[in-house]
Amino acid sequence: MDKKALVVKDVSASAFISEYAAYLKRTDKITIPSWVDYVKTGSGKQLAPYDKDWLYIRAAALARKVYLRPNIGVGALKKEFGCSKNYGTTPCHFVQGSGKIIRYLMKELEDKGIIETIKDEDNDQRTIGRKITQKGQQELDSIARQIKV
Numbered sequence: 001m002d003k004k005a006l007v008v009k010d011v012s013a014s015a016f017i018s019e020y021a022a023y024l025k026r027t028d029k030i031t032i033p034s035w036v037d038y039v040k041t042g043s044g045k046q047l048a049p050y051d052k053d054w055l056y057i058r059a060a061a062l063a064r065k066v067y068l069r070p071n072i073g074v075g076a077l078k079k080e081f082g083c084s085k086n087y088g089t090t091p092c093h094f095v096q097g098s099g100k101i102i103r104y105l106m107k108e109l110e111d112k113g114i115i116e117t118i119k120d121e122d123n124d125q126r127t128i129g130r131k132i133t134q135k136g137q138q139e140l141d142s143i144a145r146q147i148k149v
Contacts, residue, residue, distance in 0.1 A: 011144045
């Protein structure tokens with residue numbers, strides 16, 4: 001018996017991210033910059049990603065993380081997308097992911113109305129983090145409903 005998911009939390013992360021990345025690619029919601037072929041996803045990586053659609057996959061993962069953790073900022077997302085750096089014979093250490101990619105994708109998702117910036121109540125110049133908009137939540141939940149659990 002196949003059950004239908006109701007929200008993003010009901011679906012496995014990999015299934016949702018691949019489905020939403022395909023949706024982002026079909027609808028052209030993310031504009032691909034010229035530097036996408038040359039950039040690494042973090043200083044811990046030795047090469048750029050092999051998948052040509054890696055930016056859509058990262059945007060889908062980013063939208064899912066903002067959905068699950070409201071008020072999340074760029075610094076926390078850099079830690080989420082970080083990895084272990086190989087120093088050869090020296091022991092490995094954790095390094096954060098690329099902030100430029102995260103900032104670029106957050107700006108793109110904000111322009112499309114999927115996420116929004118949360119401002120500090122005391123200081124309008126200071127940003128606390130990002131959260132999902134109602135339109136974005138409806139969009140992500142509709143993608144999750146298309147996936148069979």
